[in-house]
Amino acid sequence: MTTNLILQGLTTQRSDIDRMAALAGGRRIVALADHAYRVEDVQFSEAIKASIDQECFGAKLDYAFTPAARRLADFGLVAMDMDSTLITIECIDEIADMQGLKPQVAEITEAAMRGEIEFRESLTRRVALLKGLEASALQRVYDERLKLSPGAERMLGVVKAAGLKTLLVSGGFTFFTDRMKTRLDLDYTHSNVLEVVDGKLTGRVVGGIVDADEKMHTVERVCAELGISTRKAIVMGDGANDLKMMGISGMSVAFRAKPVVRAQADVALNFVGLDGILSLFE
Known part of the structure; x- marks a missing residue:
């Protein structure tokens, strides 16, 4: 299953988004709205998640690994x-x-x-x-x-x-x-x-x-x-x-x-x- 990484915050620095995308091995970054991004086709492992968790908390970003094409x-x-x-x-x-x-x-x-x-x-x-x-x-x-x-x-x-x-x-x-x-x-x-x-x-x-x-x-x-x-x-x-x-x-x-x-x-x-x-x- 293809997995995406969603990153969002009250404010965001593009350098932080790029850094998280690199950590997750994502192929493409899509801006969703003000201060919200989807990093597509990422690699998922518990080790990667732990790294993302620590880095995002420090940057005051929320993250989620989500299945691609999931709809409300x-x-x-x-x-x-x-x-x-x-x-x-x-x-x-x-x-x-x-x-x-x-x-x-x-x-x-x-x-x-x-x-x-x-x-x-x-x-x-x-x-x-x-x-x-x-x-x-x-x-x-x-x-x-x-x-x-x-x-x-x-x-x-x-x-x-x-x-x-x-x-x-x-x-x-x-x-x-x-x-x-x-x-x-x-x-x-x-x-x-x-x-x-x-x-x-x-x-x-x-x-x-x-x-x-x-x-x-x-x-x-x-x-x-x-x-x-x-x-x-x-x-x-x-x-x-x-x-x-x-x-x-x-x-x-x-x-x-x-x-x-x-x-x-x-x-x-x-x-x-x-x-x-x-x-x-x-």
Whole structure:
């Protein structure tokens, strides 16, 4: 199979592109857009990939080895994590900030995303710290702090135009995924329900917790509903709890991700926006 090397960054130096192409033994360099290039007919080996990885990170370039002639329309679903993937924040950390507890909660969040704490345990511990908080704090987080990741809207627009369905599956909360579904016209969402009694958070989640296994099963369920294999899904995430759903996909994308996730993903976007995946297709 002919393999191409995609190189892209927020800015690029042609000398860096030429150097990467030489490392990969590419035959031809094609400019795709501002700061994005395709190096065609490259040699692939784990040793070459390791060299490219080190050189690109130093030059603040994202790279991906891709099959030639792969099209976006070859896929049927884009599944995304929400916190720190589709959006720039961890919602639970910002909710905790309303209680003056952001450092404590953020520390648990980081450990969970690195895979050091099992997600179910971490969520239970973090949500418990929110007990007694006015539920109106959720709207404040949405209004004042939630921002889409760079390139999110462009990526979704092109994906939808190509006929793919969209799934937002999150270890976060329905308060936010419901609003994202409406705001971005997403096809499917699945996340956790925070219990609210008398206008205050109880410190508990209602029903099952959307952990790594549930995320994977959600991708499987949606693909089954669409009548496609999970290999026809592009799955994007940043934390250890995304690895299982990324592992069953046809293309896994680590976005601004923890090292454990970058190491296992097909593609890592460390510098460009979510729309960086669009350069990976012809």
